[in-house]
Amino acid sequence: MTWYVYVLLNDAGVTYTGIAKDVTARLKSHNAGNGAKFTRGRGPWRPIHIEGPMDHGDALRREIAIKRDAGFKSRLRKTDAAMAFYSDATEIPAVPGAYVLLITLAGDTEIHLARQPAKTLAAGRYLYCGSARGPGGLRARIARHLRRDKTVRWHVDQLTSTGQALGAWVFPDGDECALTACLANFPVPIPGFGSSDCRSCRSHLLAWPQGMSLPAFSAGD
């Protein structure tokens, strides 16, 4: 259960679907011209969709299914046009706002919250809604999430240091609780996670099961 299926998009609107164990490293090779013949010289590429972790056979089957499914890729392009996903923090504006962070856990991960027994998060995809109001705004905060090597300070740091934050959708001036509300149908793995000082949300961390599509986010006004 260590493989991911990913879909990349370039500025010409062309998609490329592939599989990898380390999507971040594979994206770097695609953009360096070494990832695949098809992607060479047609970049820069950026990820617009990721599924996994799954075993190698399932990843190969899913890759073929996506390659044949023009409607699925068309929906991905439309969603991407409405909401920018950043996997490189240097491209994010350094302004205050809210974000939805995409995190993958390759294995079951034990999470420690204050005054509660440890909880286990199953391997899979997670979405974390947060906000950045300090110096450097969204750019500094997402850069910190994308770095695995850090002092664990917030709940979410336990996921982004053990697992891998792949990137974020960002909403300048947005509100994290409005983003969480858009994900009301998504399962809450740990009630209260990241929302201990929030009255309206069950949790700012949601699981993203296979087969569920992301909603169009609205980050309030």
Ligand SMILES: [Zn+2]
């Ligand atoms: Zn909230």
